[in-house]
Amino acid sequence: MSTKPMRADAQKNRNQILTVARDVVAEHGADVSMRDIARRANVGLATLLRHFPTREALFEALLCTHLDALTQRATELETSVSADKALLAWFKELVVFTQSYRGVVAMMAAAHTDKESALYASCAEVHSAGAQLLQHAQAEGMARTDMNGDDLFALITALGWAVDQPSFASRADHLVQLITSAILISRPGD
The missing domain is CATH 1.10.357.10 (Tetracycline Repressor, domain 2)
Structure with missing residues (x-):
């Protein structure tokens, strides 16, 4: 089963979420809220959850x-x-x-x-x-x-x-x- 390549904007969102999450977790720990990560990454919570359920x-x-x-x-x-x-x-x-x-x-x-x-x-x-x-x-x-x-x-x-x-x-x-x-x-x- 092949997977479709991710759209450029979706890949950009995913990368942004990971970058922000890395920084936020390093700063505040693993208990940081998913909502806070989404907010700091400038994406909606639904976008974050689509990438990382x-x-x-x-x-x-x-x-x-x-x-x-x-x-x-x-x-x-x-x-x-x-x-x-x-x-x-x-x-x-x-x-x-x-x-x-x-x-x-x-x-x-x-x-x-x-x-x-x-x-x-x-x-x-x-x-x-x-x-x-x-x-x-x-x-x-x-x-x-x-x-x-x-x-x-x-x-x-x-x-x-x-x-x-x-x-x-x-x-x-x-x-x-x-x-x-x-x-x-x-x-x-x-």
Whole structure:
């Protein structure tokens, strides 16, 4: 089944909505109203809903590119640096990503187990990429073996939530270091 190309004005509206939504969500968090996004994008609510019928559909469009890049980055890291450095670098990049969209952590956590969610596929791919990095570090004796990809995703979610709070945001790097030091095992000679 082929899809018709989008009209130029419709594509312009869609791009405008995404640009404004990215800025508004970064500024006010994921709870911003769809009506407010439409108003700031200078389109009607019906136009916004025609492009993005649900909040999750809008967030999928906003987040998909970033989540896909994180999945790709995991593959690149796995083949270019040691297993512990790959896991640490990817973990930090994912936390930075969660900080760039206030409130997105809760949406990702909910989508992680909801196969009907518009964010499910992207979240599942990121989860799988992280689990693979963890397994590689475990196989190399660089990460604790009593955890799995679900544990890693839960820790990232918890850390993402914590650094999303104003009182913890300034301690983000320290908190990442604490959690990753609990995951990674010191190698002989370290």
